[in-house]
Amino acid sequence: MTKKSYSLIGVDLGGTKVAAGKVTGNLLTEQFTEKLDQTSDDPMDAVRIIIKLIHKLMDVQVKGIGIGVPGLVDRSTGVTYDILNIPNWKEIPLKAIIEEEFNVPVYVDNDSNCFAMGECRYGAFAGHSDFVGITLGTGMGAGIIKNGQLIPDAHCCSGEFGTMSYLDGIYEDYTGGPFFQRQYGKSGEVLSEAARKGDSKAKEAFNTYGRHLGNAIKTIIMAVDPPLIIIGGSVAAAHELYEEAMWQSISEIPFPSILESFQVKFTNTKNIAILGAAALCPDANK
Numbered sequence: 001m002t003k004k005s006y007s008l009i010g011v012d013l014g015g016t017k018v019a020a021g022k023v024t025g026n027l028l029t030e031q032f033t034e035k036l037d038q039t040s041d042d043p044m045d046a047v048r049i050i051i052k053l054i055h056k057l058m059d060v061q062v063k064g065i066g067i068g069v070p071g072l073v074d075r076s077t078g079v080t081y082d083i084l085n086i087p088n089w090k091e092i093p094l095k096a097i098i099e100e101e102f103n104v105p106v107y108v109d110n111d112s113n114c115f116a117m118g119e120c121r122y123g124a125f126a127g128h129s130d131f132v133g134i135t136l137g138t139g140m141g142a143g144i145i146k147n148g149q150l151i152p153d154a155h156c157c158s159g160e161f162g163t164m165s166y167l168d169g170i171y172e173d174y175t176g177g178p179f180f181q182r183q184y185g186k187s188g189e190v191l192s193e194a195a196r197k198g199d200s201k202a203k204e205a206f207n208t209y210g211r212h213l214g215n216a217i218k219t220i221i222m223a224v225d226p227p228l229i230i231i232g233g234s235v236a237a238a239h240e241l242y243e244e245a246m247w248q249s250i251s252e253i254p255f256p257s258i259l260e261s262f263q264v265k266f267t268n269t270k271n272i273a274i275l276g277a278a279a280l281c282p283d284a285n286k
Helices: 044-057 094-102 111-121 171-175 178-184 188-196 200-224 234-241 243-250 256-261 272-278
Strands: 007-013 017-024 027-035 062-069 071-074 079-083 106-110 131-136 140-146 228-232 263-266
Touching (some): 007 272, 027 044, 027 272, 062 272, 106 111, 111 140, 111 228, 188 234, 200 243, 228 234, 234 243
Parallel strands (some): 062 106
Antiparallel strands (some): 017 027, 071 079, 131 140
16 A cells, blocks of 8 residues: 555644644645633543544545644553643543544654654655754643654653753743743734834844743753754744844853754744644654
8 A cells, every 4th residue: 555545644632722634645635623612621522522523534544543732641552641721631541542433543642742753754854864843832842853753751751841940940931932921021923023123122032032942952952962953833933033042052052063063943834733643653654
């Protein structure tokens, strides 16, 4: 069976909605989205939406289902732990539930790992087999790719650099999107628009952000030593406003010779959350 003769389904469970799509070859051929009920305290309501959307996409050509979630996941069992913005989600065996419903292999992982796998398989930098993929949005997450695969972890928390101690908090306090609202009283979107129009205070806000991000990247370099870091997420869209300050901070690394062959690239691959979830399926690499 050739790659184009079968399909994979990717599901992105977000904090406010579920998005699901069918991937055939390298193309997202069909997609559905449904909002979560923000008043519900039953996590199974979200699971039922996942099942509903998969049913819309399911056919005999589907060989696997990948699901990305914003929380810790035991990859081997597919048990999902606390999920961002979904109350009472505790140790739900999502893999087992979905496999029982559809009788095809199901793969579940953290959404940042999905981002990294999506870039590895379908993104602008597909073909790179060793890198760290960072998502900058509500927080900061990362997936570590080695030899074209996510590195194995013992406790479901590889790549959680955003939770490491930094200044008076943790890294994602200073590298996630809410940093701008918290520090400057305005959203990153508002500040980016002002900075592009030449507002000096807005430009300095992004310079400050870039220095914090550069410090986080230095930590990742010293921990993982990747040849490449790929950055995506909502804050990555404004990278031209903070990239210079980011590199200035990175250049202060104790071993500057490391940087001779080190790269940081920004990406905005469309539908990467769904593509990345589908990329969890081993058949995505065939």
